[in-house]
Structure formats: structure tokens, C-alpha cells
Amino acid sequence: MLRTKSSARQAVGRFPCAQCGAVLKYAPGTMHLVCDYCGFENHIEYRAGVIEEYDLQEALRRLSEPRTEAPKPQVHCDECGASFQFETHIHAGECPFCGSPIVTATTQSKPIQPKSLLPFRINESEARQRFRRWIDGLWFAPNAVKKYARSESKLTGVYLPYWTFDSDTETDYVGERGDVYYVEEQVQVTRNNEVVTETRRVPKIHWTPVSGHVSRFFDDVLIGASKSMPRKILDALQPWDLEQLIPYDENYLSGFRSEFYQVDLNEGFDHAKQAMDNVIYRDIAYDIGGDHQRIHQVRTRHSATTYKHCLLPVWSAAFRYRNKSYRFVINGRTGEVQGERPYSWWKIGFAALAALLLAAGAYYYLESTGALQHSQSGTYYSKPSYNSNRYYPPYNGLHF
Template identity: 45%
Template structure:
């Protein structure tokens, strides 16, 4: 007799905080920095963390699956069939809409076992402020369809999402070899219209160069999600990571959290590419001169640490005439980014208007002549 499959383990943390007065769920209020119950208005102060310092984790230990068990958690997630985003849902939610692409999603009982966040950047803007910032951004896009603007302004609720990121620290020491170029000029005689003339010709004198550079990289920030285009999240920078708080699930009350889908090792590959670009800049500065040629850079990377952090994003996904438009707002600063919509009618009108205006100007110029 075959045995039934073992059910997945229950999530360790559901990020629910019942109101002490009525039993409804609290939510984190970005304005007051407290938990508030929308049902009865009762508020509750945030619990003080017992972790005053946000500690880094050892990268190599994580790769070898040797992190302490307390650094691992399981959360209940639902996977979007369209964009593959893995978003944490409340256990009472059975059906919802993917906040990243507006695709209907049926909440399942799947769990995601992952490295627990070490820090969170709490939301500083409420939903109304984020909505106003998005509408202002759309208002400055003259070629955006009016229908989309009106659809966005109807006040459809935006989703507050904590988006996962990796940060990496590393100590690097690099040894390089190359050449330093010094620009100088020589006079040459050339014939112009049959007459000799002197001109200055640029030359470069190259000399060997070698040396060492060192740099400590602190909090190289790498997106750990595939649900949003990286260009969107890059455009939301800068983030003030000095406001990071030690991770507490209370900050997630009333918000959703996306599980990371870019593994730690893959994130490090991107971070290392960023480090290499900075190191190359350091080498060119160290070589000096007017020109630089780099033959070789050998970099030794030590003391690699990391942390999994959550950054706040307000997100809206609108379906307009069969196309999904996504807009994201930095939940700390209000900076907006999204897919730029275009109105064919407005573009056509602008082209025609420009042609008519050019014709009128040309007519008056010809008459004046």
C-alpha cells in the first residue's frame, strides 16, 4: 500500500498581528511608525528589537548550507503563472490579483524556504502619497493616453510590496599591469592650397605601469527578484540604507512580501561584476597619465559577507486595452518609474502640428524675402 505524500511543513511565520481590542489584523502605519487597527482604530507600539546591530552573514557558510537554523524561515507563497513572482499571502486569502502584472492568482498552500531577511527598510509613504506621486508622473507624460491617466486616477488601490534584495560586503586587493600614456605634440609641415603650413600632431608616449589597489565594498545592492524589470528598480535609487531596521515581521503587517527568486550565488556574480568595474576605475586612476592601457588585473576577494534585506515599493499594474502597464514608486522617497505609455493620436497630432507650423514659418520667410 503506497503512502500519501508528506504535506509541506507549515510556515513558521505568517506575519499576522491580531488587534488586542477587537481581534482584527493590525497593519503597519508608515506615518506613525506604529501598528494600527483599521477596524476599531486601536494602535500598538512596535516591539523593541533585541538585535541593535544588523549583522552580516558569512557568504561561504551560506553556499555550503551551514547557516544557523535561526537564519532560515518558511513562508506561505503563491506563484504567479504569468510573471513567476512569488508573493506571500495571508492564509485567509484564497484568490487575489498578482500585484506585479495584474494576473488573477489562486492562493495555494505552497511554502518557500529561504534565508531569513536580516533587515527591512520600513515604508515611509502611505498609499495615498504613492498614488499622488504616480499621477503626477503620468501627468508629465504628454504623449500618454488620456484613458490610461483617467483609469489610474480613479483611485484603484496600489499594492505595498517588500521587494527582496541582497547586499554584499567584501575586502578586495588587486594587482595590475599596464601602460601609462603621456600626450605630447609635434609640428608637421603640410601643403594647403599649394602652400606649406605648420600644424600640431598629437602623439602618445607609453611607459610601463604596475601596482596595487585595495578597496572595501560595503552594501553592494543587488535585486533578488525577477518579477520586475531591473531597469525599474535601478531607476528607483538611491535608497537610504542608513534607515534599515533589524528585521521584524511587524513591519510586514498589512503589506505583502516577495520571496527572492535570484539565488544568493547568482546575486554575488552580479555584485562581483559591479566590483570589477569599480576596481578597473581605481586602476586607471592609479596608473595616471593622459591615457591608460590595462593588460591584467588579478583581484583577491576576502571576507565576503551578505544579508537579505527587504525594500519598500508601492506598485500598480493596470490593464488598459489589453496591455498591462506597471508603475512602481519608491516607498521611502516617492521616486516613480514605469512603462511609458504612448498615444498614437497625440503623436500623430504633434507631427501634423509641427508640419503645419513649419509650413507657416516657411511661407512668411519666403514672403519677407
């Protein structure tokens, strides 16, 4: 980043030590800001307050109104006097010139501000230990990658933006119920080099047209609002203890990066509806009953839909292996690790070869002992088994 000149300055939160005046950083798992110089612990005052839900339709209406986007103002560091700009999606981090923690206000950059957050519970050292155990447990990972896990590479603590959605849904559906029944059929098979006729029970499915209605209230459907990480990784970090959300307090951001939302509210609700649809389809399949289900038409209505905007903590890092970058994140509350990983094709090849040799050895043993011939000579009947899990067809969107 370069020093730039600008008359507009971003409002910056300061966290001076009550004992020596140095800039403080939040200590994960506590309610303290800790001074790196004198070690003094500065207590964070508890902010009482209810975590509110906001009406989605009203928010979308306000967001649709014309709004002038103001240019992002400069950030001024009081410690070294530098002026600079964060990346467009960052509102908390470090001064690029002196390393002091900086937390800027969010009101000047986004129409919706975070109203709640979960503070970090595990520190960087604990997060690194979780990552080491995770990567050491990966099958077929290259040795160079596991060596990285034992290094002291720095993790970055980041507060990522999330949306949560509540919605009351009513769904009408049309489909079919499938019930399994059996018929007896004559089939010819070869036994001991002779063709014989056997009677077997063959399953059939009787389909019956059905229609019905299901209802469900969804609470806190969580959708990541960051594009810095693949959605698949962010979704896999769940569950989060959202019942422990506290009112937004910038003290908990000191010493960490924090992002603005990059997924807008309407786009976030589209993702939430897809997640709700998957649950609604399971409800429909259960309501239809039977052994199999076909779902042809679905019409879902959403009402009393609300949202929250919150910040959740993760430890993040990346490493390069053979000119490709791999990212991983650690849930800053639970220590759950998710990420991208490379594979060692040599290890996979050796494992496949070992499996083939083992299968060949078992076959040779059974053949030499006559076990295979014995099992083929007897007349037996094996009742066919069926998966008791219900069938849920793929879903391509809501029908309104």
C-alpha cells in the first residue's frame, strides 16, 4: 500500500492501554484487550442488548432506492501518522507502515452494518495445533504438505461477514407415492453345470398420485457473505453457537482483520432459499410416505422473513504446493478445520496396487482350499435387500 493524499478520513477506533497508552489487541477467549508492551489487561465492558431480527422485505425495498456511493475515505493511523486505504472489502486490520491494529467504522461503506458477532474463543497457537492434527490425518497427502503443518507459518485471524435468515414457509406439492410389492417369476439358472428352473420373488413398485401441504419455520439459516473463501469451505465450518452472539463491539476486532459483506442481502436470501428447499423436499418425501417418492411440482410461500448481519471468527492461511495455492480455515470458536488439499498420486497408486494384491491373494487362498467351489455348488436363496432411505430428487429452484 502507498501513502495517498485525501481530505476525507475514515473514522478509526482507538484502543489505548490504560497503563502505558500503547495500542491494545483482543485476547481470544477472554473479555480483555491485552497490551503487547506492558502486559496490562484492559477489561472490555459488557454491552447488554437484544440481538434483533430485521424485516427482509423492508430492507430490500430500502436497498432498491437510489443511493450515491461515496468514495472510500482514507484511513489515518494515529500511531505513525500514515494515511492509507484498506482493500475494498476490509474494515479492520493492521497499519501497513507500523503494524498497529486499525478498526474503521462500517457506516460509510455499506448500507447494512453488522449488529452482532461471536468473539474468538481459541488463539493462534491452539488453531495451529488443530490444523496440524487435521493435515496429519489426511490420507494420501504429500509429505511436503505435512511438513508445512509442522512449520511456524503465521495464521491470520479474520472476522467474516454472515447473514442469517428466519422464514415461515407453506408449501403445496404434487407427486407420487411408490409402494413395493412382490410377484413370483420362473427363471432359469445354471447349477452344477445343469440348467434348472427356480421360482424367485421379484420386487415391483406401485405408484399412486398424491398431493399435499407441508409447513416449516426456519430459524437462523446461516449464509456466508464473503467471497474470500469458497462457499463449500465456509459452509463446512458449521455449526456455530449463534445463541452466544453478542452486540457488535469493535473492541473484539482489535488485532484482527474484518471484512465487509461481499454477498448482498438479496443474493444471500437466494442461497438461503436453496438451503430451505432441501429441507422442504425431505419434509415432502416424509409426508408422501411409502417406499419411494416422486415429487413433480412444488410451490413454496415465504412470510415473516427476517435477517441478521453478524461477524464470525476464523483463522485463515494458505500454502503453495507445485505452483498451486491451497487455502484452509479454522473455526475460531470450535477449532473445526476445513480446507483445500493436494493428493499424492504415488501414494494413491501404491494403495491401489496393494489392494489388488490383497484381493488376488484372498482369491487364490479361497480357490486353493476349495471354498469357492463349495459356495457355488450349494442351492441357496438370498432375499433381496433394499435401501430404506427415502429418495429425494434433485431440486432446481422454487416454483412460484
